[in-house]
C-alpha cells in the first residue's frame with residue numbers, strides 16, 4: 310500500500326499473531342479525517358491490540374498501516390506530537406499535583422494548549438492542587454484525558470475512556486468529545502458502552518475474533534434502520550404487541566380503533582445493543 314494521508318487512519322490486511330493465535334486478522338479499516346469512530350467488540354476481540362498498532366506501541370505481524378500519512382512503526386517525534394493518546398493510568402506521577410502533571414506533559418509538545426484551560430475542560434479545576442494519588446478513579450481518568458489532549462492532537466485515541474465514570478462525569482466527557490470533534494479532531498475510541506458509541510460515533514466498527522465484521526453508522530448497524538418496529542399497547546385482555554414495517558400506519562389504525570389515545574403505547578426498533586449482540590452471536 311502506498312502510504313498517503315487521504316484518511317486519518319488506513320489499514321490493509323493488518324495482522325497481529327501471538328504464537329499461533331491471530332489476535333488481529335486481516336483488518337481493513339479507514340477512518341476519515343474529522344470522524345469519530347468507535348471500535349466495539351467483546352473482551353479479547355483485538356481492539357486494544359489494533360489501537361496499539363495504530364499508535365506505534367505494538368509491532369504488527371503483517372499488513373499496511375497509515376496514520377496521518379505515516380507508518381506508525383516509523384514514527385517521528387513530529388508525528389507523535391500530532392497524536393493524542395489516553396493511556397490507562399500509569400501511576401507515574403503520584404506525588405505531583407494535577408496542575409503540575411498537566412504542565413509537565415505540556416512541555417513535550419511544540420504547540421500545547423494552556424494547562425489551566427485543559428484542566429477546566431476535563432472538570433478538574435477544583436482538584437488542580439491535589440496530588441494525583443488522592444484522585445478518585447473517575448477523576449484519575451479525567452487527568453488521563455487531559456494528558457491526551459494537552460498537545461492539541463489532530464487525532465486522539467481513547468481506549469475505554471469512561472470506565473469508572475459516574476453518569477454525570479460521562480455526560481460531561483461526552484460533551485468534551487463533541488467539542489473536540491467539532492473543532493476538527495479525529496477520534497478513535499474503543500468502548501463497551503453501546504450508548505456511548507451511539508451518542509458519540511459517526512461510525513462504529515465491530516471486531517470479533519480479530520476480524521472486522523461490520524462497519525456502519527450507529528443508526529444502521531446490523532440493518533437496524535430498516536428492521537421491523539415493535540408496537541406495544543395495552544387492552545383489558547392484557548398487553549399486546551405487533552411487528553410491522555409500517556408503524557405509523559399501524560398506530561393510526563389503533564388510534565381509530567380506540568377512538569383516541571392508545572393505552573401504554575410504545576413503538577421500538579432494535580437498539581444498537583440488540584444489533585450488536587446478534588452480530589456477535591452470529592460470529593461466535
Ligand SMILES: Nc1ncnc2c1ncn2[C@@H]1O[C@H](COP(=O)(O)OP(=O)(O)OP(=O)(O)O)[C@@H](O)[C@H]1O
Pocket residue numbers: 327332350351352353354355356357358359
Ligand atoms: N502480549 C500478548 N501476548 C499474547 N497474547 C496477547 C497479548 N496481548 C493480547 N493478547 C491476546 O490477544 C487477544 C486480543 O486482546 P486485546 O487486548 O486486543 O482485546 P480487546 O478487544 O482489547 O479486549 P478487552 O475488551 O477485554 O479490552 C486476546 O486473546 C489476548 O489474550
